[in-house]
Amino acid sequence: MLAVAGSVVLAQGTLDRSKEPIPGPPPMLRVPAWTRSTLANGAELVISEKHDLPLVSFTITISGGYNQADPAARRGLAELTASMMSEGTATRNGDALASALQLLGTTVTVRIGGESGTLAFQSIAGKFPATLDIVADMLVHPSFPAEALERLRAQRLVALVQARDQPAAIASRLFPRIVYGDAHPYGQNVTEQTLKAIARDDVVAFHRAYFRPARALITVVGDVHAAAAKAAIEKTLAAWPGGGEKPAFQYPAVPAARASTMYLADKPGAAQSTFAIGLAGPPRSTPDYYALQVMNTILGGMFQSRLNANIREEKGYSYGVSSSFAYGRGPGAFRAGGDIVSAKSDAALTEFMKELRGIRGDRPITDEELSTAKDALTQRLPGTFASAQSINNAIVSLWTQGLPDDYYQQYAARIAAVRREDVLRVARQYVDLDHLAIVIVGDRATIEAPLRATGIAPVAITDIEGNSVQ
Amino acid sequence: MRKTAALLVLACAAGLGAIASAQAPQARPAALRIPFESYALPNGLRVVLAPSPVSPTVAVTAWYHVGSKNETVGKTGFAHLFEHVMFTGSGHVPYGVHDRLTEGVGGSNNGTTSRDRTTYYETVPSNYLETALWLESDRMGFLLDTLDVQKLDAQRDIVKNERRQRMDNQPYGLVGEIVSSTLYPPTHPYSWSVIGSMADLTAASEADVKDFFRLYYAPGNAILSIAGDFQPAQAKALVMKYFGAFPRGAAIVRPAAAPVTRDGETRLVYEDRVQVPRLVIVWPTVGLQHDDRFALAVLDAISAGPRTTRLTKALVYDRQLATSITATQDSDESAGEWRLTITPRPGVSLTDLETAADAILDTLKAQGPTAEEIQRATAGLELDFVNGLESNLGKSMQLADGLGYHNDAGYFQTEYQKTIAVSPADVTRVANKYLTKGRLVLSVVPIGKTEMAARPSESTPYRRTDR
Numbered sequence: 001m002l003a004v005a006g007s008v009v010l011a012q013g014t015l016d017r018s019k020e021p022i023p024g025p026p027p028m029l030r031v032p033a034w035t036r037s038t039l040a041n042g043a044e045l046v047i048s049e050k051h052d053l054p055l056v057s058f059t060i061t062i063s064g065g066y067n068q069a070d071p072a073a074r075r076g077l078a079e080l081t082a083s084m085m086s087e088g089t090a091t092r093n094g095d096a097l098a099s100a101l102q103l104l105g106t107t108v109t110v111r112i113g114g115e116s117g118t119l120a121f122q123s124i125a126g127k128f129p130a131t132l133d134i135v136a137d138m139l140v141h142p143s144f145p146a147e148a149l150e151r152l153r154a155q156r157l158v159a160l161v162q163a164r165d166q167p168a169a170i171a172s173r174l175f176p177r178i179v180y181g182d183a184h185p186y187g188q189n190v191t192e193q194t195l196k197a198i199a200r201d202d203v204v205a206f207h208r209a210y211f212r213p214a215r216a217l218i219t220v221v222g223d224v225h226a227a228a229a230k231a232a233i234e235k236t237l238a239a240w241p242g243g244g245e246k247p248a249f250q251y252p253a254v255p256a257a258r259a260s261t262m263y264l265a266d267k268p269g270a271a272q273s274t275f276a277i278g279l280a281g282p283p284r285s286t287p288d289y290y291a292l293q294v295m296n297t298i299l300g301g302m303f304q305s306r307l308n309a310n311i312r313e314e315k316g317y318s319y320g321v322s323s324s325f326a327y328g329r330g331p332g333a334f335r336a337g338g339d340i341v342s343a344k345s346d347a348a349l350t351e352f353m354k355e356l357r358g359i360r361g362d363r364p365i366t367d368e369e370l371s372t373a374k375d376a377l378t379q380r381l382p383g384t385f386a387s388a389q390s391i392n393n394a395i396v397s398l399w400t401q402g403l404p405d406d407y408y409q410q411y412a413a414r415i416a417a418v419r420r421e422d423v424l425r426v427a428r429q430y431v432d433l434d435h436l437a438i439v440i441v442g443d444r445a446t447i448e449a450p451l452r453a454t455g456i457a458p459v460a461i462t463d464i465e466g467n468s469v470q
Numbered sequence: 471m472r473k474t475a476a477l478l479v480l481a482c483a484a485g486l487g488a489i490a491s492a493q494a495p496q497a498r499p500a501a502l503r504i505p506f507e508s509y510a511l512p513n514g515l516r517v518v519l520a521p522s523p524v525s526p527t528v529a530v531t532a533w534y535h536v537g538s539k540n541e542t543v544g545k546t547g548f549a550h551l552f553e554h555v556m557f558t559g560s561g562h563v564p565y566g567v568h569d570r571l572t573e574g575v576g577g578s579n580n581g582t583t584s585r586d587r588t589t590y591y592e593t594v595p596s597n598y599l600e601t602a603l604w605l606e607s608d609r610m611g612f613l614l615d616t617l618d619v620q621k622l623d624a625q626r627d628i629v630k631n632e633r634r635q636r637m638d639n640q641p642y643g644l645v646g647e648i649v650s651s652t653l654y655p656p657t658h659p660y661s662w663s664v665i666g667s668m669a670d671l672t673a674a675s676e677a678d679v680k681d682f683f684r685l686y687y688a689p690g691n692a693i694l695s696i697a698g699d700f701q702p703a704q705a706k707a708l709v710m711k712y713f714g715a716f717p718r719g720a721a722i723v724r725p726a727a728a729p730v731t732r733d734g735e736t737r738l739v740y741e742d743r744v745q746v747p748r749l750v751i752v753w754p755t756v757g758l759q760h761d762d763r764f765a766l767a768v769l770d771a772i773s774a775g776p777r778t779t780r781l782t783k784a785l786v787y788d789r790q791l792a793t794s795i796t797a798t799q800d801s802d803e804s805a806g807e808w809r810l811t812i813t814p815r816p817g818v819s820l821t822d823l824e825t826a827a828d829a830i831l832d833t834l835k836a837q838g839p840t841a842e843e844i845q846r847a848t849a850g851l852e853l854d855f856v857n858g859l860e861s862n863l864g865k866s867m868q869l870a871d872g873l874g875y876h877n878d879a880g881y882f883q884t885e886y887q888k889t890i891a892v893s894p895a896d897v898t899r900v901a902n903k904y905l906t907k908g909r910l911v912l913s914v915v916p917i918g919k920t921e922m923a924a925r926p927s928e929s930t931p932y933r934r935t936d937r
Contacts, residue, residue, distance in 0.1 A: 015711060017562040017608060020571070021600040027526030027699070052524050053856055094787075098777045105849040124853055151786075154815060155793045158746055165641040165744050269743060271639040272631070304569040316627025319635045339635045341627075372574040379576030379595050386525035387860035 029382045031408045032391050035226055039234055041242040043213035046395055047226040050388055056128045056222035057388035059120040060139070061396050063215045064247035067114045067185035067330070069206065074197045076190035078112040080152055081206045085110040085119070087148035090141040094148065097134070104131050108138065114186075115249070115328050116400040117210070122389060125223040129232055136236045139211060146200050156195055167267050167274040167441040168339065170464045175276040175439045177466035178263055179333055181255045186280075186330065189465070212244020213237075217399045222388035249329035254280045257435035260457040262349075265464050266444035273345040273442030275321075277352055278335035279435050284327035284401050290414045291422040292325055292430065297373035298423070299323050299359045299431075300336055304372075306355045306363075307336060315351060317344040325430075327401075334430055342443050346450035349438070353456055356436075359427045365420055378412040504859060506869060507702065508879045511710065514690035514718040518869040518879045519705055520697040522862065527577070528698035529593045529862040530602040532610065533870035536686035537586040538666070539659040539727055539804065547629070547666015548674055550583040552682050554625035556590060557581070561612025563605060565621075571601050583664055586803035587874060593863050596699040600708050607712035610692065613683055619676045626671055633665045641744045642914055648932055649752050652736055652910050653807065659725050660805055688719020693873050697866035727804035730754045732908030739913045739923035740932040747922050748813055749820045750912040751827070755799060755806040755904045758875050764888045765896040766799040766808055766904065771847035772839050772897070773797040773831070774810070778846055780830050781810070791818045791826060803875055808904060820913050820924035831905055838898035848890050855886055 034048035043060075066078035086108065088094040101108055108121045108131075119139060123131045163169040173189050180187030218237075220229050257279055282288060293301075300307040300323025311321045321338030336356070340348040354362075385391050398407055438457055440447070441464070452459050463469050506520035538549050557579075559565035572579040577594035592602040637643040647663040654661035694713065696705055732754060756762050774781045774797035785792040794813045800806055812823050858864050872881030912932070913923035923929045 015715075017604070017612075020567070021604050023575075023595075023601060024597040027596050030526070053859060055853075055856055055860070095778060095783070099846060102776055102778060102846040103849050105851070105853045107850070122853060122857065124856065151790060154790070158793045158813065158816065161745050162641065165746075167639060271634040302569070302573050304566055304573070309566075312628055312631075313624065316624050316631070319628060319631040339631070339639065341631055341634060372570055376574050376576055381576070382595060383525055383527040383576065383593070386527070386862070387857075389857075389860075 026379060027382050029409070029412070030385065032221075032385055034221075034395060037230060039213065039218070039237065041213040041237065041240050043216040043218050043237070043240075044399075045230060045233065046217065046219045047224065047229055048219075048221045048391055048395065049224060049226060050222050050391065053388075054125040054223050055122060055388050056125050056220065056224055057120075057122050057392040058128070058132065058135070059118050059219045059392055059396060060135075061217045061219070061400060062112075062117040062210060062212075063217075063400070064210070064249075065113045065115040065117055067251075068247040068249065069112075069210055070185075070188075072182075072185075072188055073194060074202060075188050075194040076156065077198050077202055077206055078117070078210070079190070080149070080156070080195075080198055081203045081210070082110040082112045082117065083152050084144050084148060084203055085138050085142050085207075087145055087152075088143045089137045090143055092134075092137065093143075094145070097138070100134055101131070104134075106131055108135055110138070112210075115330075118396070128224065129236075132232065132236050136239070139237075140239050142207060144200060144203050144207070149198075149200050149203060153195055153198070156190070157192060160190070160192060160195070164464055167270055167272065170265060170267065170441045171274040171276045171337070171439055174263065174265055174441065174462065174464065174466050175278070175335065175437065176333065178437045178439060178462075179254075179278070179280055184252055184254060186251075186333075191465075209244070213240055213242050214244040215246045216244075217396065219392050219395050221392040221395070251330040254331050257432070258437075260434055260436040260438065262438040262440060262451060262457045262459045263462050263466075264444060264448060264451065264459055265439070265441045265462050267441050268443060268445065270441070270443045271342060272339040273342055273440050273447055274339050275337035275348070275352065276335055276439040277337055277356075277436055278333050279432055279437060280331045281325050281334040281430055282327075283330055283332065285329075288426045288429070289327070291418045291426045293377055294370070294373045294415065294418045295359065295423045295427050296323055296325060297376055298365060298369050299355065299427075301373075302376060306358060307352070310355060311338070311340075311348055311351050315344070315347070317341055317348045317351070321352075329402075342446055345440065345442060345447040346454050349440075349451060349456060350454055353433070356431050356433060360431055360433070361424055361428065365423055370420055370423070374415050374418070378415050381408060381411060506879060508869075508873060511689065511714055513714065513716055514688075515709075515713050515716070516693045516873055517706075517709055518693065518695040518866070518873055519700075519702050520695075520865055520869055521700055521702055522697065522865075523699050524860075525862065526596045526699050527593055527862055528596050528599045528602065528696060528700055529591060529866040530599070530606060531693075531695040531863075531866040531870045532590045532606045533693040533695065533874050534588045534686055535586070535691050535722075535874055536588055536682075537584050538662065538664040539585045539725055540686065541659065541662070541666070543656065543662075544670060545674065545678065546662040546670045547664070548670070548678060548682065549588060550664055550666065551625060551629050551671060551674055552679060553581045553583045553588050553590075554629055555617070555622060555679055556609050556613065558621040558625065559616050560609040561615035563608045564616075568605050571598065571605060584802065585660055585664060587871075589867060589870065591863060591867065599696070599700050599705065603708050603712045606694070607716075610687055610689070610713065611716050613687065614680055617676065617679060622674070622676055622679060626674065629665070630668060630671055633668065633671075637663075637665065642742060642748055644740070644742070645748075645750055645912065645914060648738065648740060648912060649750070649807065649809070649910060652738065652912075653732070653752060653754050654730055654805075658730065659727050660802065685720060685722065689713060689716050690718040691722060693870045695866040695870035695873070695879075697869065698862035729756050729760070729805040735907050735909055735911060737911045737925065737929040738932040739915060739920050739926065739929040741917045741920065742914050743917060744914065745916055746813060747820055747916065747919070748811065748914040749823055749924055750812075750914065751810040751824070751909060752912070753808045753904050753906070753909045755808045757802045757804045757806045759803065760806075761888060762900050762903070763799060763801045763806055764885075765892045765900040766806070767801075767889060768844060768847050768892045769897050769901055770797040770799045770808065772843045773834070776846075780834060781827060784830055785812070785823070785826060789826070791815055791823055820922065821926075824911065824924040831901070835898065835901045835905065838894050841894055844892065844894055844897065848892070851886060851889060855882075
């Protein structure tokens with residue numbers, strides 16, 4: 001220790017801190033291996049072994065989500081059905097089911113999102129078989145007690161009321177409603193009315209149609225042996241009747257985008273205004289995906305991206321602003337925004353618009369911006385396979401997004417191939433300044449006049465559901 | 471001084487239930503070795519190294535033993551404001567470079583401030599370890615070289631927006647601040663919020679930044695924790711190279727912040743911009759330095775959460791008076807709080823909810839929990855524990871907390887064992903000792919609806935004082 005200290009004190013005298021250390025060669029991308037097979041009932045199975053810790057991550061993913069399966073008049077059915085799966089089975093009532101899972105030290109989550117659903121858990125390896133047994137019971141024999149439906153419905157009705165008190169939650173309901181309209185699944189919200197229209201029979205029918213092996217992928221990652229795990233799953237899920245089919249993901253056309261408009265929803269006394277600025281974008285399958293990733297990283301995907309560097313760091317108008325594309329099977333939205341101190345709502349909007357014009361060419365992309373964005377995207381990848389859960393997620397997202405098995409191996413080359421002119425082209429194509437929905441939820445009494453005075457777009461006053469008011 | 475240790479993680483197929491029930495522990499734990507070592511540099515900087523080759527990344531955590539507890543009345547929020555200033559560049563690292571060399575190479579960075587400590591971290595691809603140490607050491611050694619009042623002003627505005635976003639513009643967002651200012655006397659350093667008051671943030675000066683930095687941001691008050699894919703010998707040489715020459719720093723007088731006890735009940739009603747009321751009941755308890763916190767944590771896990779817990783089962787499931795209930799033991803370094811938060815079903819009064827919750831807790835205090843309740847509450851800890859080992863960042867932060875608060879980087883192992891050793895009698899004892907009359911009952915109600923409070927005639931309106 002003393003010898004080490006002595007030699008370093010000498011070295012200290014020559015340390016030139018003004019030079020950035022030069023990093024060694026980047027770590028190799030090590031994408032975990034996995035094996036694919038098909039169960040007798042038709043479900044796809046992927047297993048990836050990882051033995052450094054006694055952990056297993058298990059997921060059943062179903063293709064399609066509430067955008068495919070929810071009737072417009074009973075929006076919320078998919079989500080309620082997912083919750084109902086934890087309310088008991090033919091042989092275990094809700095308390096017994098919860099207790100059994102707790103004693104196994106795990107939690108089973110059932111979620112149905114916009115375009116896929118999952119039934120998932122993590123467990124200690126030794127408890128995997130026992131947990132799997134219970135999960136199979138939940139999947140195949142849910143009892144859907146009527147009283148549970150009423151309790152869950154009542155909870156959601158309260159949550160809807162509470163969402164009306166949160167500016168960010170209001171903006172997240174308003175923005176898609178305005179961009180996609182109520183005839184498009186992306187624009188439909190769960191409301192008091194749709195929740196109240198859901199009956200137990202709907203839940204039973206939804207479960208029967210949705211949770212089918214022919215539209216399912218089962219992924220197991222962690223401390224298992226593939227052959228034994230496959231045999232156990234085959235046996236445990238033998239009672240899951242085959243059938244079902246993957247949805248086609250056909251969406252109606254997005255309504256013709258309206259000329260840019262500011263939609264202002266009043267939240268009296270709000271200390272901040274929540275901004276959501278954007279429009280419908282491309283699906284995940286677009287060949288422009290990689291150029292869009294680079295473009296958005298420069299615009300608003302990182303801390304030092306243009307939007308945050310300007311509106312937060314330089315101007316101090318916000319705790320943080322960003323932009324993103326909601327890629328999916330359909331035309332997910334481009335959305336920029338954040339929470340802005342009320343008194344600077346007008347100034348912040350001016351800066352947002354300046355940066356959106358900038359990325360379209362007003363402010364040329366520098367070499368450093370381009371290389372940093374690419375580095376950030378590609379060098380993130382080797383570290384994303386750290387945990388059984390993250391490996392599982394990586395496998396599942398290939399499947400839900402329809403991507404090839406060598407996607408991760410190809411990713412860096414695809415990003416590297418993006419040229420500056422590609423970035424500019426996709427910015428001009430997708431950040432369409434003439435057709436922006438500029439949704440602002442805030443204190444109308446103090447922000448309306450300054451926002452109008454910017455002249456950026458005409459103002460429409462809406463209620464918090466997106467209906468026009470005066 | 472050098473210390474090396476290997477953690478033994480229990481990963482027993484027999485399950486923790488056998489241990490937790492304290493009946494017949496026949497655990498046959500398979501030993502999981504999590505290698506780490508801790509040592510100190512001659513200048514007092516304590517270092518933890520936890521190498522793991524699983525993911526080609528490295529997490530670097532710099533932990534400083536300073537938080538809002540070290541502030542004084544009139545300067546609240548300063549420790550957190552200072553945390554922001556630490557990201558504005560330092561002597562040899564111009565503003566923006568820190569982000570470019572972390573997030574910009576596929577990593578991340580952030581900082582967090584609590585009542586007791588301030589933690590900074592970077593996660594980077596493993597070939598950027600030296601870069602991360604260069605970044606961290608430069609702001610530990612040379613922050614003031616490039617400090618100016620403009621940088622402070624910019625961060626001041628940002629922090630005010632953070633306060634607005636997290637608290638002022640958030641339904642129920644002021645509950646934490648109301649609880650702190652009521653539970654602790656005004657001179658107690660836990661009586662103000664970590665984010666501080668707007669007035670104090672406005673008043674913070676450049677001189678405050680300099681004084682604070684010189685006193686608290688020195689090796690003798692810091693821990694450097696590194697977890698991930700690296701060679702320990704190389705990391706040690708780099709740590710010495712970048713941190714070894716800094717002076718230790720002055721001795722620090724730690725503020726007194728003992729746990730509090732309250733004689734009687736305080737009842738408040740706070741009118742918020744909400745439509746749904748909420749009942750919050752808080753009892754002062756103990757912090758990290760007192761082992762009763764383990765039984766208090768088990769008490770919260772058997773009281774609320776899954777449908778098998780007492781309050782949730784009775785009030786959310788069986789009687790359907792509430793839509794949600796949470797119970798938490800929050801343990802800070804010097805003191806803690808046991809908090810119940812209940813959201814009513816429409817039409818149910820907070821008075822009725824309070825009465826119902828009290829009756830359930832009284833039964834629990836009188837009869838104690840069953841062994842199976844304890845078993846259910848602790849069975850999931852094993853998975854949480856092993857899960858936590860998968861994240862280099864989580865590991866580096868946990869090791870630093872252990873060393874900082876308990877002088878033992880491997881303390882999370884002790885913590886785990888003490889939690890699974892909690893018995894029904896322990897829970898009964900702490901429930902009776904802490905869940906007493908000396909509590910705060912806070913009703914959050916819609917503006918103009920103070921009659922919706924729990925026992926409204928006995929509840930005093932809470933008046934916000936912008937200090």
